[in-house]
Amino acid sequence: MAPPCGSGRRWSRVAKMTFYLFFLIPMSSAGNRNTNTIFGKKQKLEVQQQLKRLNKPALKSIKSPDGDIIDCVDINKQPAFDHPLLKNHTIQMRPSSYPEGFSVNESNDVSSNSELKFTQPWHLNGRCPEGTIPIRRTKEEDLLRAGSAANFGRKKYHTNAQNKHAVLGENVDKYYGMLAEMNAWNPHTQFSNEFSLSQFWMKTGDYGQDLDTIEGGMMVYERLYGDTNTRVFVYWTDDAYENTGCYNLLCPGFVQIDNQIAMGASINRYSHYDSNQFALKFYVWKVVQYFNLITLLNNSNFWIDIYGHIMGDWWLKIKDRDVGYWPSSIFSILSDSASFVQWGGEVVNFNLDGHTTTQMGSGHFAEEGPRKASFFKNLHVIDGRQLLRGPQNTVTFMTKPNCYNILDYGGLFYFGGPGKNPNCP
Numbered sequence: 001m002a003p004p005c006g007s008g009r010r011w012s013r014v015a016k017m018t019f020y021l022f023f024l025i026p027m028s029s030a031g032n033r034n035t036n037t038i039f040g041k042k043q044k045l046e047v048q049q050q051l052k053r054l055n056k057p058a059l060k061s062i063k064s065p066d067g068d069i070i071d072c073v074d075i076n077k078q079p080a081f082d083h084p085l086l087k088n089h090t091i092q093m094r095p096s097s098y099p100e101g102f103s104v105n106e107s108n109d110v111s112s113n114s115e116l117k118f119t120q121p122w123h124l125n126g127r128c129p130e131g132t133i134p135i136r137r138t139k140e141e142d143l144l145r146a147g148s149a150a151n152f153g154r155k156k157y158h159t160n161a162q163n164k165h166a167v168l169g170e171n172v173d174k175y176y177g178m179l180a181e182m183n184a185w186n187p188h189t190q191f192s193n194e195f196s197l198s199q200f201w202m203k204t205g206d207y208g209q210d211l212d213t214i215e216g217g218m219m220v221y222e223r224l225y226g227d228t229n230t231r232v233f234v235y236w237t238d239d240a241y242e243n244t245g246c247y248n249l250l251c252p253g254f255v256q257i258d259n260q261i262a263m264g265a266s267i268n269r270y271s272h273y274d275s276n277q278f279a280l281k282f283y284v285w286k287v288v289q290y291f292n293l294i295t296l297l298n299n300s301n302f303w304i305d306i307y308g309h310i311m312g313d314w315w316l317k318i319k320d321r322d323v324g325y326w327p328s329s330i331f332s333i334l335s336d337s338a339s340f341v342q343w344g345g346e347v348v349n350f351n352l353d354g355h356t357t358t359q360m361g362s363g364h365f366a367e368e369g370p371r372k373a374s375f376f377k378n379l380h381v382i383d384g385r386q387l388l389r390g391p392q393n394t395v396t397f398m399t400k401p402n403c404y405n406i407l408d409y410g411g412l413f414y415f416g417g418p419g420k421n422p423n424c425p
Helices: 007-023 041-054 119-126 140-146
Strands: 057-063 069-073 132-136 162-168 177-183 195-206 210-221 230-238 279-297 303-318 321-326 340-349 374-382 395-398 405-408 412-416
Touching: 041 140, 057 119, 057 132, 162 374, 162 405, 162 412, 177 195, 177 340, 195 230, 195 279, 210 279, 210 340, 279 374, 340 374, 340 412, 395 405
Parallel strands: none
Antiparallel strands: 057 069, 069 132, 162 340, 162 395, 177 279, 177 374, 195 210, 195 340, 210 230, 279 303, 303 321, 374 412, 405 412
């Protein structure tokens, strides 16, 4: 889909591109060196400057048992407001509305004998006070693993890698939100630059023209985080992953309001094969504000109210917490609605001599079913009539079904796989 025309659209794109050229300054000759490389003074200075841009002053810092440091940052000084289009943004402390039929107080228990709650390891050592948000601190070694600031925190589709998917999607309507419940696993990854994730996508546009997305879920990505823990994440892009967008709060864009969930931080609980399952529910919805535009008297002497509406921001809820929102102003063609909703798994394969052993989900194929394969359930979309409904006319997409596959049962599907196996050499 081509981007909309007009001077406002062009100004918006120019402002975004100018900002990202500044913010994502390459660390010159750092290239793709690893953390064992001895950097010169110039490179060290560039790293320190980038760290200063990424890590905002903390009112309180909490050392997590998993090695992370969580900084409690003033909510009004978070990274989002470095975005040129959000300089005068008024932060929304709560969504102005929820979609009709959107139940937001459901438990994350999916096992009748389980009382597991969603927590993160850093909660053991403290909480962030009201008026602050928790942000995982970026360390020097995080930037060195990325090789350059331009690569750090961004999802890139490299020509020398193969992105493998097993997803379910719907694209027959306009979409103003979705919800999904996904169970959490800790998949094995073969190489540090490979990731495995379970996530949702809401998107509009096409590769090669213009593509806007908002995304979220759970992932393992050693190169980004420095370990193989499963972590909760969000992502966005306004230009098909080229120059805009990032994971979590690693660039300006996503506005967080919650002081309990740290995006990019580990989760405490995983599902176990043929045992208790732990799942998280993700909600995304577009706030729509209706107002009385005009009242008319018709031929039958009945007063008729004509309503208008204002499209607001894209809100995210995880379990029972309103985490934050993507302001509509940071998008071009996703500012109004999405044209495609997807759920499922993605793995990146950097094993050029064959297929990686990186797992998707539980590492078991969809045919194994409940308590063994990964699942998405309670799938819903908010359609063009602003109604919450189950998925319709869905399609499944599997890049390499002998490695990772999916089985759809209507509102519930199983997916996953082990990667390399006798049928997937």
